[in-house]
Amino acid sequence: MATIKDVASKAGVAVSTVSRVINSSGYVGEETKKRVLNAMKELRFRPSHIARGLVSGKTYTIGLIIPDIANPFFPEIARGVEDEAIKNNFNVILCNSDWKIDREKMYLSLLLEKWCDGVIIVGSRSEEIDLLRTLGDLPFVSMDRDISSAGHSVWVDNVLGGYTATKHLYSMGYRHVIHISGPLNAPSAVARRKGYELAVKEFALQSPVVVESDYRKSGGFTAVMSILDDSSKERFDAVFAGNDLMAIGVLHAANDRGICIGEELGVIGYDGIPESEDTFPSLTTMFQPGYEMGRRACELLLSEIATPSSRLIKEVFKAELKIRKSTKRS
């Protein structure tokens, strides 16, 4: 790789002159400029961001720590983040934490050592205090988590979402709504459950029935199956699943048992992953605008990087009810 020095000697000027040409800072004579530009072309010169970074302390790189890019809700977020980043000449380092606290920490260390300019953390389950300790004063934005005492945050109102989902089921005529929740160490799962409970108290005489699961298809499947098989459990005619993946598991279970979804059993999910349109029957869900959330989170992060501010922004999105066939009685 050709360096600025090579360019300088080839053009017969000093490195500082070349630097001025590259950054178009300071005075450079027309003639000299041409010579330098030519030398750059011929040597296929590329300025080193590494050396630049060492001087400036900026790397134009941010970290994105998400639980699992292979989990269908996250690619949308990642895409939103990356689009906004590249628009501003930033790159994104992808980190999959698997919801593991120590993996999060490990990635944070690496990102810190690589002097990345900021981090977006999605769905962290770490203690906030621990996060802040290792982050130091690195700009960051947290997503999918309702609280944050430092750094901006972007989330959807999951209590409202859970409430809306449950309310929708009652409004469609279902009377015994159970909830299959995500793992209750996930803030989002806790919030959605809370929304569910609120709605149950408001609209029904039943008491809340919550089964904790794992946000996965298989989890939704077995959760429903076990309730179906346990005759001691109450009857139910609708389920609010904590996310779409589990809802799809529920769909499978019901199909296997010959239960007619919609008619006999109402099912609503959460997330609005693309797949929810293509299930049988199509899945009613609470759509989260993942792309836009990711984009916005990145926007906030970049503005924080550009000009640190003391004001904390908490951006709250609303999940949007998408009514489809899994909650319709024909």
Next chain:
Amino acid sequence: MATIKDVASKAGVAVSTVSRVINSSGYVGEETKKRVLNAMKELRFRPSHIARGLVSGKTYTIGLIIPDIANPFFPEIARGVEDEAIKNNFNVILCNSDWKIDREKMYLSLLLEKWCDGVIIVGSRSEEIDLLRTLGDLPFVSMDRDISSAGHSVWVDNVLGGYTATKHLYSMGYRHVIHISGPLNAPSAVARRKGYELAVKEFALQSPVVVESDYRKSGGFTAVMSILDDSSKERFDAVFAGNDLMAIGVLHAANDRGICIGEELGVIGYDGIPESEDTFPSLTTMFQPGYEMGRRACELLLSEIATPSSRLIKEVFKAELKIRKSTKRS
């Protein structure tokens, strides 16, 4: 951020001693070592990968250029790449090219300037010669593309896959198989079509019928609809879609028209995205082991980075036929 200098003065030693402790290279007295370690803790010292990189020329970062992380086949690959990378202390920079040649080029430039140690390029549509020109001697692995005169490559045998898919349809009793292909500037689409044509020639009297589309749900949908509406077109009783997304579009179209999939119309897709299990009816497809392919591509890249070799490895995976309900007559 504390530097190696700060640690040195705090511990009352020279920077080189600290450096030796960090890298456990060279001799360091037990007592000194302890003092240095303590100083590091107290100062929360983190070695700068940037400075290291400038010296060593290595950044422990690779680039992953894929068309679109939000497209359901790619997250699996990305996850495989990232898992293998982090296992070796490498980070992955995520780049979405949208199949655009100039975006690929732009990302390559950035990655080059950031001195990343290597690149994995998935589904590139650039001219090979152009790629090689801008890549220079940067180690790289190309995926999902059948040829490569420099750098390793990982792909699935799409001709075989297309052949197998088509053959399966005939073996299930369908007689008029049409093909909805991906965009024919995509090498994968061309190869799959070729496999289709081979099978048609071998197993049927009909001539091949190919409709070019765009690898998207809506593309599959409209492609089928237009054929259905065009009475001049031949009749068909099965379709091999170039990927699962388009196959899902076909499913929707057939459902809309009241065509019984499986019975009246056989449908097979390609990719084996998670969603293909949950459609109605479940989608027969050619499964590509995305995770494993990504993992392997990264493995190849890292070994190339560690010890450059002249030997070019071409790793060919096979797509696996997953028989489900969309190709079954009951």
Next chain:
DNA sequence: TTGTACGCGTTATCAT
């Protein structure tokens, strides 16, 4: 066993 000094590629400050 430990310290000194140079170099990595670049920017920025100061002279010229």
Next chain:
DNA sequence: ATGATAACGCGTACAA
């Protein structure tokens, strides 16, 4: 308008 040089944080010969 241009050139010389220190500095960024670290690794590494080489000297002590």
